[in-house]
Amino acid sequence: MVGWDEVTHGVVLNSFEQEVENVAHIRPEERPYSDFSSYTATVASWRVIKPVYNRDICIDCQNCWVWCPDTSIISRDKQMLGIDYDHCKGCGVCVEVCPTNPKSLLMFAEAEDLESALSQWPEKKKKEKK
Amino acid sequence: MAEKMQLNEVEVWDGNYAAAQALRQAQVDVVAAYPITPSTPIVETYGAFVANGYIDGEYVMVESEHGAMSTCVGAAAAGGRVATATSSQGYMLMVEVLYQASGMRLPIVLNVVNRALASPLNVRGDHGDMYLGRDSGWVQLDAFNAQEAYDLNLCAFKIGEDINVRLPVMVHQDGFVTSHTAQNIHPLSDDEAYAFVGDYKPVEEMLDFSKPVTYGAQTEEDWHYEHKAKQHRALMDSYTVIDRVFDEFEKKTGRKYKRLETYMMEDAEVAILALGSTVETSILAAKQLREEEGIKAGVVAPRCIRPFPFEELRESLAGLKCVAALDRSCPMGAMGALYNETCGALATIPADQRPMVTNFIYGLGGRDFSVEEAKRIFREQKANADVGYITTPVQQFSGLRGPKLGFYEMKRS
Secondary structure, three states, rough: OOOOOHOOOOOOOEOOOOOOHHHHHHHHOOOEEEEOOOOHHOOHHOEEEEEEEEOOOOOOOHHHHHHHOOOOOEOOOOOEEEOOOOOOOOOOHHHHHHOOOOOOOOEOOOOOOHHHHHHOOOOOOOOOOO | OOOOOOOOEEEOOOOHHHHHHHHHHOOOOEEEEEEOOOHHHHHHHHHEEEEEEEEOEEEOOOOOOOHHHHHHHHHHHHHOOEEEEEEEEHHHHHHHHHHHHHHHHOOOOOEEOOOOOOOOOOHHHHHHHHHHHHOOEEEEOOOOOOOHHHHHHHHHHHHOOOOOOHHHHEEEEEEOOOOOOOOOOOOHHHHHHHHHHHHOOOOOOOOOOOOOOOOOOOOOHHHHHHHHHHHHHHHHHHHHHHHHHHHHHHHHHOOOOOOOOEOOOOOOOOOOOOOOOOOHHHHHHHHHHHOOEEEEEEEEEEEEEEEOHHHHHHHOHHHHHHEEEOEEEEEEEEOHHHHHHHHHHOOOOOHHHHEEEEEEOOHHHOOOOOOHHHHHHHHHHHHOOOOOOOOOOEEEEEEOOOOOOOOEEOOOO
């Protein structure tokens, strides 16, 4: 534990251990995040239900990536890869904005495993005739 | 580049205009404005300077004083040189954010044109608002006239931005008496003033993308105590930087400022301790009394309300017979703040060298404080000094209509 004379000036917390350049072009897992960054702290325990992602239906529209309030959608080169369960709080926004039929993201109980979740995936809904 | 303004060697400015000119010469990056009487002309004049091309920075019109100080905090954290002005109720609304500014160690300059606090509503000057922010962690400087409002604003940037201080600074001046009364001012040229203030070098600014930072994080009992201790230490130690900046200013202009100003104190027997424009009134009274009645009167005035000049007060008041601490604010159920802090400084002196201290409440809500009134206070101190004990109530209300009002009668057995 550091003493009062060693605490940072003005309660400033540095996101990274050292200076970084072009941080937007470095993948999150490769950035030198400091212990005081929200990236290094998990909030998984806040979650009661979780989103599960189905690769077979996803069209990589990036809607979920845009809307996720916690940047918990992992996307590379505009391709959806999965969910960062360390920082997802289970709000369900990604599911809400998913445009596919059926949705490629659905909320399940926290304890549900991936295989059983995928086996329960609903069928494509037929359009009602007007 | 901003246009330069051609100034004469002597200009006729009031305190508000002088403060606005100092902000212009410091080339502030962001001024957030929510005007309130009597500080309105500071941001108003500054706005005109921006509109006429004399300033490169931003002028942000906000929705309240709370918003004004919040804007200042944001802009300062982002890495800008920032200033604003306020008074009275506006200052009260800012208080919540004042603590954020000092806690984040952001060198903002705030001009506080002192005015009474409601209710009853009053736009005239007293020191109610000055005392309100005493514990907010800001360096507080007090200007006794318009020239000093200009000078201290230039010093304020240099003090606050020093790497060893990094604290926000307030410059106080008396509402209307100082802020709206024109006087001869000796300004520096734009180049000289800017060279004195210097370029602003922000540290850990939020707009440095290579080193992103979080400001004002939550700490709870884990770290709050340590951060506050560090802040207290920084403010306590800031006097060395203040002294250095005042020295540099004297070398440049010949105008000498001290953290505790003293007048005719070399051989004084009795003294008035005061703040703001009252200091000049008291000096005038002391001079007249020395000539007319031979009373050895002196005046002591803290230039620096925070950090409070304890040591200097002790030195200048030790050996004196009587001191009257004047508070232009109603303390409500206690002695005045200046009285209390002065007594705190004097408590460390051995009893036989310690002066008697009385407290005068005066000039509330802009009630005039005259030379005659100051003389009355001096004479009463002299009477106390002659008998060797306090013959009056410890706290008295000076210049109040109706029967005499005083608190804490000293009982002599």
